[in-house]
Amino acid sequence: MSNPISRRKFIGNISALGLASTLPFMSTFSFASDLSSPSNIVNVGIIGVGSRGKVLLLNIQKIQGIKIIAVCDNYDTNYKRAISLTRNTAKAYTDHRKLLENKDLDAVIIATPLHEHAHITIDALNSGLHVFCEKSMAKTAEDCNAMVSAALRNNKILQIGHQRLFDPMYHKAIEMIQNKQLGSLTQIRAFWHRNRDWRKPVPSPELERKINWRLYEEYSLGLMTELASHHLQVANWVYGAAPISVAGFGSINYWKDGRELFDNVNLVYKYPNGNHLVYDSLISNKHYGMEVQVMGDKGTLEMEKGNYFLEHPPAAPGILQLVNDIEKGIFETVPIGGASWVPETANKVKPTKYHQTQKGLPEPTELQFHSFANHIRENKIDEENLKHGYNSSICAIMGHKAMLENKVIEIPDNLRM
The missing domain is CATH 3.40.50.720 (NAD(P)-binding Rossmann-like Domain)
Known part of the structure; x- marks a missing residue:
């Protein structure tokens, strides 16, 4: 270096x-x-x-x-x-x-x-x-x-x-995390999904790389530097640190049009305390859109939507609780000769909006x-902005390197602020 x-x-x-x-x-x-x-x-x-x-x-x-x-x-x-x-x-x-x-x-x-x-x-x-x-x-x-x-x-x-x-909504989320409203953080899962080729029309062939620079290795690192860098910055902010290593896979599995950069990436970043960021991005399906899901043992945040979910919500009152208990007894009973496990179903508790945007603010x-x-x-x-900008850029660069080399990349201390 x-x-x-x-x-x-x-x-x-x-x-x-x-x-x-x-x-x-x-x-x-x-x-x-x-x-x-x-x-x-x-x-x-x-x-x-x-x-x-x-x-x-x-x-x-x-x-x-x-x-x-x-x-x-x-x-x-x-x-x-x-x-x-x-x-x-x-x-x-x-x-x-x-x-x-x-x-x-x-x-x-x-x-x-x-x-x-x-x-x-x-x-x-x-x-x-x-x-x-x-x-x-x-x-x-x-x-x-x-x-x-x-x-x-x-x-x-x-x-x-x-x-x-x-963004005030993100700052409110960070405040909740610091106040231990999520309990002990266990994982961040983030994704950014689109469904379009990312190409722009080119008036003449010689302008292809100038206009569509995001698709070529000489000019960009594609999904990592253009999209992932945003959520990498948020993950570093949540954990209060930069990651120490990264592994991942990338491919061109859909837009086979001469582009050189991946249209589909999947990575895991490891942080100093053993926590992980699981990140993926693609441009051939937009069903899940984009989100940063921060998970702790007491709750979950969806930072893009401003949703807060309690891991163990308060018990439902009266007769509703009785119905829930009966249903739980029925569906969690293992029948003779049946499967020896009960499917783990998602928590269906309704989210709470943790921040209301004030009208008139820029x-x-x-x-x-x-x-x-x-x-x-x-x-x-x-100083804080410069550190965030630097660390998220290094994360994107090292993530791309991990996918190209198909191995775990250690991020040296002199590349982390």
């Missing part, structure tokens, strides 16, 4: 620079500062205005304290769209290096294909700009380390786009930019 960053070195650098260690949720809701003065406006440029970049641009335009003054994309369709969406008020570029020369910028937002993240981020940090980079951080562990090193070396903010860190995608702008104004690095 070139330039590995150990946990001790990272924390040492954080301390030496006097950086903030504020929980991202707390900083998210501290944006009621005076935005009327131009000195409080954060000027940003957006590099990469494709499907994700467009979403980010539209969210940023809702925020009073951030102004988009520059856009950049080297694909003509996206370039023209960016100009249109900013109503021709932002300076447009096709080369990110030219954008970085704009002296009015405070920060850049990077939403390019994955293989472009590292070198553009490092160029921006070395230019004295703060950076918001979409997840995953990078395609290799070496590039992830280089990005963190550049942020620390230049004393600049590097925030990674994990919007669940800014969405998590918008909230993460409030936090980014506030950290810029205060010149404080969000």
Whole structure:
């Protein structure tokens, strides 16, 4: 590994620079500062205005304290769209290096294909700009380390786009876990299922890899970096640690169209305390959608839906309890000559909604930019966000490696923050 960053070195650098260690949720809701003065406006440029970049641009335009003054994309369709969406008020570029020369910028937002993240981020940090980079951080562990090193070396903010860190529903779930409402955690099961080929129409053959970069090894790690990285971040958050090893299988078992990256992945991550994350993703069936199921000996959370299930719900009152007892006696009696076991049936208790979304609050995608702008104004690095972004990226990279090599991959300590 070139330039590995150990946990001790990272924390040492954080301390030496006097950086903030504020929980991202707390900083998210501290944006009621005076935005009327131009000195409080954060000027940003957006590099990469494709499907994700467009979403980010539209969210940023809702925020009073951030102004988009520059856009950049080297694909003509996206370039023209960016100009249109900013109503021709932002300076447009096709080369990110030219954008970085704009002296009015405070920060850049990077939403390019994955293989472009590292070198553009490092160029921006070395230019004295703060950076918001979409997840995953990078395609290799070496590039992830280089990005963190550049942020620390230049004393600049590097925030990674994990919007669940800014979702009140997720924070309520973490609070419940920390308060032992689930009891002792035993396992996390997470999945993300879709049913579409993940392809975009290509106007001419030479643009196939530029437009459909998510399908090719040179540019992406597919399901791991594009989808799994979200739930890997959540699992690390729940367990309060990064995993120590991973094993798994991946295949192209449906979309046999020349793609190089798996359309079906199944992995198990092992954590320091012996707990596991069981993860799978596919793009040929959407019946189960996506979820993060956190299981303890006293309860279960479905974090995407906001559901809470008690493992041992209170007994039903009166006659209902009597009926349940009778039914239990009938169906759990083993008949002579019958099976010597009773099928284990799922707990059918109804869920409780553990969080009610407050009307009028910004969405998590918008909230993460409030936090980014506030950290810029205060010149404080969000240590927690950087650790989450780094660890989830390393998890995705090592999971892909485990599937390619068909073996258990140990994740070394110097690749875990």
